[in-house]
Amino acid sequence: MPSYDVIIIGSGPGGYVCAIRCAQLGLKTAVVEGSATLGGTCLNVGCIPSKALLHATHMLHEATHNFAHMGLKGKSPSVDWKAMLAYKDEVIAQNTKGIEFLFKKNKIDWLHGWGSIPAAGQVKVGDDVFETKNIVIATGSDASSLPGVTVDEKIVVTSTGALVLSKIPKKMVVIGAGVIGLEMGSVYARLGTQVTVVEYLDAITPGMDKDVQKTLQRILKKQGLKFIMGAAVQGVTSTKTKAKVTYKLHKDDSEATLDTDIVLLATGRKPVTEGLGLAALGVEISQHGQVVTNANWATNIAGIFAIGDATRGPMLAHKAEDEGIAVAEGLAGKKGHVNYGVIPGVIYTSPEVASVGAIEQDLKEAGRAYTVGKFSYMGNGRAKAVFQAEGFVKILADKDSDRILGAHIIGPYAGELIHEVCVAMEFGASAQDLALTCHAHPTFSEAVREAAFACGSGAIHA
Numbered sequence: 091m092p093s094y095d096v097i098i099i100g101s102g103p104g105g106y107v108c109a110i111r112c113a114q115l116g117l118k119t120a121v122v123e124g125s126a127t128l129g130g131t132c133l134n135v136g137c138i139p140s141k142a143l144l145h146a147t148h149m150l151h152e153a154t155h156n157f158a159h160m161g162l163k164g165k166s167p168s169v170d171w172k173a174m175l176a177y178k179d180e181v182i183a184q185n186t187k188g189i190e191f192l193f194k195k196n197k198i199d200w201l202h203g204w205g206s207i208p209a210a211g212q213v214k215v216g217d218d219v220f221e222t223k224n225i226v227i228a229t230g231s232d233a234s235s236l237p238g239v240t241v242d243e244k245i246v247v248t249s250t251g252a253l254v255l256s257k258i259p260k261k262m263v264v265i266g267a268g269v270i271g272l273e274m275g276s277v278y279a280r281l282g283t284q285v286t287v288v289e290y291l292d293a294i295t296p297g298m299d300k301d302v303q304k305t306l307q308r309i310l311k312k313q314g315l316k317f318i319m320g321a322a323v324q325g326v327t328s329t330k331t332k333a334k335v336t337y338k339l340h341k342d343d344s345e346a347t348l349d350t351d352i353v354l355l356a357t358g359r360k361p362v363t364e365g366l367g368l369a370a371l372g373v374e375i376s377q378h379g380q381v382v383t384n385a386n387w388a389t390n391i392a393g394i395f396a397i398g399d400a401t402r403g404p405m406l407a408h409k410a411e412d413e414g415i416a417v418a419e420g421l422a423g424k425k426g427h428v429n430y431g432v433i434p435g436v437i438y439t440s441p442e443v444a445s446v447g448a449i450e451q452d453l454k455e456a457g458r459a460y461t462v463g464k465f466s467y468m469g470n471g472r473a474k475a476v477f478q479a480e481g482f483v484k485i486l487a488d489k490d491s492d493r494i495l496g497a498h499i500i501g502p503y504a505g506e507l508i509h510e511v512c513v514a515m516e517f518g519a520s521a522q523d524l525a526l527t528c529h530a531h532p533t534f535s536e537a538v539r540e541a542a543f544a545c546g547s548g549a550i551h552a
């Protein structure tokens with residue numbers, strides 16, 4: 091058996107990016123992946139396929155709602171669901187094959203099969219045991235379960251089943267108003283499904299800025315999604331074609347039942363660590379099931395590291411990627427670094443939502459003196475021209491130094507615009523630095539500049 095400098099278990103964005111950087115830095119590298127294709131959750135059943143369906147259904151929305159307004163007349167497109175799923179599968183295949191190509195280019199071995207760690211310095215795949223100086227656990231996450239809800243991936247589905255439904259349902263109940271629930275709920279609402287979101291808390295997208303939560307919920311309601319807030323799901327019963335969801339309202343303990351064709355369980359994700367042999371090795375696992383690591387992503391066992399969804403922190407592909415790069419740099423004798431204070435989060439609804447850094451409610455609670463610069467897209471010419479003037483950019487800055495502490499955007503291309511603020515934050519910029527940077531006209535980015543102006547002496551177009 092060949093021996094390696096590093097074997098990475100899992101080929102998601104954490105694992106494959108770590109492998110590429112390790113190989114670029116001259117380390118002999120292999121990746122263990124048990125699934126038929128590389129790329130993990132993100133490329134196969136997560137970020138990429140969900141964005142393909144969001145794109146296709148957004149185009150449908152534009153065609154049916156806005157084309158005629160712009161003088162584009164003619165029959166609205168009808169939906170060929172099988173063809174839409176085929177388009178989504180094509181996008182997945184292009185991306186997963188792309189990783190295979192990058193592995194070959196960088197001389198990374200793909201060890202096909204499910205891996206375990208019989209001892210530090212060894213990885214077992216099938217009957218083969220490979221020697222390695224270092225091991226990186228990048229085994230990702232799976233959908234969480236909920237008591238009283240049995241997933242069959244046909245009628246009661248997780249996001250994985252929701253990406254391959256045999257037909258467009260008339261009704262869908264989404265349990266959980268987090269990012270995945272709202273994105274998949276939006277896809278089906280645009281396809282004509284009656285979508286009801288049942289959420290335990292009183293606000294959607296926990297952890298987001300309150301202003302954004304309220305605005306997004308209002309906009310999604312206008313798009314046809316129904317919300318039942320403050321409701322604890324008691325259980326789901328299903329037949330081969332239908333399901334019933336029973337929930338209890340916190341406010342008065344009353345119970346009610348929803349009849350539906352499909353139930354999407356979207357209550358979060360849990361780390362995958364079983365089957366690796368971690369308990370026998372004595373690798374420390376947190377009470378949330380995450381592999382415990384130190385500031386260098388090292389576990390308590392020498393030579394074993396962990397990154398991505400399998401460890402602490404936000405379950406995001408780019409967080410996993412950054413950790414993968416940082417670990418690779420460390421293994422090659424350099425210094426790896428991830429700034430957890432500047433990790434953007436994006437929701438790909440329409441409009442998009444993007445967020446980085448501090449949220450206002452946390453600053454308030456901490457008693458920090460801050461300024462708020464807020465600018466509505468109603469004042470942005472480009473947004474009005476493309477029927478996307480709902481939403482705002484909100485920048486939070488330190489009251490004394492004017493240093494940017496966070497930014498929250500709900501509006502067109504929010505997921506792209508947020509990076510201007512991320513770069514500014516990485517350079518320790520003030521809101522005034524952003525405001526005094528010339529922005530091309532007419533762009534959506536001008537709204538970011540205006541919000542930065544609003545932190546000081548005021549926005550121009552407000």
Ligand SMILES: Cc1cc2nc3c(=O)[nH]c(=O)nc-3n(C[C@H](O)[C@H](O)[C@H](O)COP(=O)(O)OP(=O)(O)OC[C@H]3O[C@@H](n4cnc5c(N)ncnc54)[C@H](O)[C@@H]3O)c2cc1C
Nearest residue numbers: 100102103104130131132136137205230398399405406407
């Ligand atoms: C529907 C959906 C939409 C999402 N959208 C976004 C988004 O837009 N943006 C974003 O940032 N994040 C998004 N995410 C989250 C993102 O997919 C994850 O944060 C990311 O994939 C985590 O990367 P990872 O490398 O840690 O693990 P994963 O991508 O989960 O990959 C882990 C890999 O390890 C393999 N594996 C596990 N155990 C073993 C073993 N013992 N042996 C061999 N292989 C093993 C698995 O087969 C898998 O391929 C989404 C998730 C879902 C479900």
